[in-house]
Amino acid sequence: MVNASQRLPSNGRLSGKIYRLLTVLVNKSRGETKNRLSCPLIHFENVGLRYGMGPEILRDLTFDIPKKSFQFLTGPSGAGKTSLLRLLFMSLQPTRGLIRMFGRDISEIPRPELPLLRRRVGIVFQDFRLLDHLTTYENVALPLRVRGKEESSYKTDVLELLKWVGLGERINVLPPVLSGGEKQRAAIARALMDRPEVLLADEPTGNVDPPMARRLLNLFLELNRLGTAVVIATHDLTLMEQVEARRMILSEGHLDIYD
């Protein structure tokens, strides 16, 4: 078992090129946060969530996501993992309680500012959310293009990352032609490209075979080792057994944390 705070064993090491790429991505975002207070990246206090008039599906959640932490979020189907990730991504507002993102109470953040804050959070949705009219390469490069970056400043990095997640031969293909596992890897590459301080991933290994799951886990671990906080929602016990990391377990609306 790998401790999330340790280096990977030699058989799981990333290649020099991908290591350099991750280092560059993380260092770029670190520069922006260097002077921030040492408060947790995310703080939840007595948070509750219900959809419409339905029952409360998340109750009294109080926890922190510390900087540079690595955690699995697990629990039975329907326990609320995706809903909790959506709260963490600020795409849902809690019904009650306090959420602080990067030190700011999200209920006080003007709506137009939310997209800027979301750029600091990378997310891999369960349904991938790739744009069907853009190629794999264009989908992964999109966050950088939206920021107005010159293609020459990122092209090599995007191609290298795509190669590393096994999509080197699929760069010019449109998402409808990709398999579920390929779409998932493209979605992961896109989330990493956005230089997140926190990475949220919903069942990121749900559609890939065990060797690719291990490879993706190594990518998340290395990104975390370089300073990104990682939250992986999963049912995959085999995946969780490979890393000695914090477990956040949702059950019947409540959250238990095992450090």
Ligand SMILES: Nc1ncnc2c1ncn2[C@@H]1O[C@H](COP(=O)(O)OP(=O)(O)OP(=O)(O)O)[C@@H](O)[C@H]1O
């Ligand atoms: N948009 C919605 N409107 C109403 N109810 C919802 C909505 N999204 C989720 N729910 C309900 O909230 C509960 C938690 O769902 P959620 O998808 O967060 O669980 P989950 O743990 O991610 O499930 P799974 O492991 O099956 O993906 C479920 O009872 C679900 O039916």
